Amino acid sequence: MALIILSILGILCLYFVVILYQTIGVHFKEGKKEVLGFLIGLVSDFFDTLGIGSFMISTAAFNGTKFLENPRYLPGTLLVMHALPTLVEALFFITMVKVESLTLILLVVAAVLGSLIGSRVTVKLDKKKIQIIAGIAMLVTGFLMIAKNLGWLDALGQENTAMGLHGLKLVIGTVGNFILGILMSCGIGLYAPCMVMVYLLGLNPLAAFPIMMTSCAALMPTSGVTFIRKGLFQKDYLWAMIFGGIIGVLIAGFFVKSLSLTALSWLVVFIGFLTAYSLFASALKKD
Numbered sequence: 001m002a003l004i005i006l007s008i009l010g011i012l013c014l015y016f017v018v019i020l021y022q023t024i025g026v027h028f029k030e031g032k033k034e035v036l037g038f039l040i041g042l043v044s045d046f047f048d049t050l051g052i053g054s055f056m057i058s059t060a061a062f063n064g065t066k067f068l069e070n071p072r073y074l075p076g077t078l079l080v081m082h083a084l085p086t087l088v089e090a091l092f093f094i095t096m097v098k099v100e101s102l103t104l105i106l107l108v109v110a111a112v113l114g115s116l117i118g119s120r121v122t123v124k125l126d127k128k129k130i131q132i133i134a135g136i137a138m139l140v141t142g143f144l145m146i147a148k149n150l151g152w153l154d155a156l157g158q159e160n161t162a163m164g165l166h167g168l169k170l171v172i173g174t175v176g177n178f179i180l181g182i183l184m185s186c187g188i189g190l191y192a193p194c195m196v197m198v199y200l201l202g203l204n205p206l207a208a209f210p211i212m213m214t215s216c217a218a219l220m221p222t223s224g225v226t227f228i229r230k231g232l233f234q235k236d237y238l239w240a241m242i243f244g245g246i247i248g249v250l251i252a253g254f255f256v257k258s259l260s261l262t263a264l265s266w267l268v269v270f271i272g273f274l275t276a277y278s279l280f281a282s283a284l285k286k287d
Contacts, residue, residue, distance in 0.1 A: 005094055005104070009217050013087050016221030020080070023228050024235050036065060037237035041244030042251075045085040048191075049092070049252035052268060054082050054245075055189035056141045059134055060268075060275040068234050071127045071282075074134055075187040076227025077234040079119075083220035085245030090217035092253050093209045100164025103203075104211060107177040111190065111215035114181025115223035122186050123230045128283040130187070135279035137188040142272040144192035149265050153192075156199035162207075169201045177215060185223045190216055 028034060040061045048054035055078050062068050068077060125133070147153050165173045176197045184190045194215065195208045203211075227233045234241075 005108075005214060006091065009087055009090060009214070012218060012221045013084060016083055016225060019225050019228055023231075024238065026239060028239060029236060033067070034237050034240045036067065037240040038244035040065075040067065041081060041085070041241035041246075042248035044248070045082065045089070045245035046248035046252045047268075048082070048085070049089050049249050051191070052145075052265060053141065053189045053191045054078075054085075055187060056138060056145075056268060056272050058082070059138060059187065060271045063275045063278055064271075067237075069236070072125070072130050073232055073234050074130055075119075075122050075185065076224070076230075076232040077238075078187055079185065079220050079224040079227060080233045081238060081241040082216075082245060083224050084242055085249045086213070086220055087217045088246055088249045089253070090210075090213040093213045098163060099207045099210050103164040103170060103173070103207075104214060106170065106174045107211050108214050108218050110174045110178040111181035111184070112219045112222055114178040114183075115185040115219035116181075116226070118182035118185030119223035119226040121182075123226060123232055131279045131283035133186050133188070135276040135283065137183075137186070138272045138276035138279065141189055141192055142269045142276070144196065145265055145269050145272075148192070149262060149269075153195060153199065154205070156196065158205075160199065160202050160204050162202050163204055164207075165201055165203065173197065173201050177211075181215070181219050181223075184216070184219060185226075190219075 040058060044054040044057040044061065047057060058078055058081070059074065062074065062077075068074060122130075144153070177194065180190045180194055180197070183193075191212050194212045195205075198208045198211060199205065224233075
């Protein structure tokens with residue numbers, strides 16, 4: 001089953017790379033922003049592999065450095081820059097944890113369909129709406145990270161042993177991941193809310209990782225193509241961010257065996273709330 005899923009993900013990402021190459025080619029620019037893009041990709045995907053999430057870190061970095069040429073590029077850039085690194089992440093988790101096939105397939109397909117619908121809506125949003133949505137995403141993610149740091153999320157799944165969903169729970173999980181797919185195409189990370197959902201539905205905490213990783217690895221290239229074709233993403237320095245992200249994943253996956261993330265998680269929450277405030281202030285400011 002894992003081999004089939006990985007083959008499908010490989011085909012999706014090959015399609016994604018072909019579309020991206022046809023749109024912008026492969027080019028690198030010398031200068032500080034190229035290095036900055038590489039570092040943003042490396043750091044965000046490094047910590048994404050360790051469970052903190054890449055969207056929040058990337059959004060905070062973009063906002064703090066004024067990296068993006070246009071705020072409307074935020075959702076598309078997040079999806080496009082993290083698509084290939086997330087596929088590499090999925091390689092670590094799909095083969096390590098066994099989740100019931102029907103549960104994994106339905107939840108992943110639902111997330112992909114949701115992201116396809118969501119991306120077609122997001123490309124029509126103006127700058128202010130994108131900033132408001134991004135601000136809400138930072139707040140929601142921040143509060144979920146606080147819950148995780150305090151042990152509340154782990155408590156939800158502490159007694160769970162199931163590695164698959166059945167009956168009504170499977171329907172709820174499928175619908176829930178469909179909604180999370182829509183939200184992710186708007187720039188709202190899927191990891192933390194998906195973890196809460198599967199814990200509440202009774203799944204073993206280990207089952208959350210292949211579901212989250214596979215959902216993201218499948219929906220990012222598919223919905224990312226929508227933003228590529230509309231040109232709503234940061235074209236300059238994109239490959240630097242992508243390659244930085246892949247290297248960050250490999251470092252975390254192969255070389256980091258143990259790392260205390262508690263202090264860093266609290267710092268990310270603090271930065272996330274500051275970023276949310278900045279995004280709201282910018283969105284509400286009169287032109």
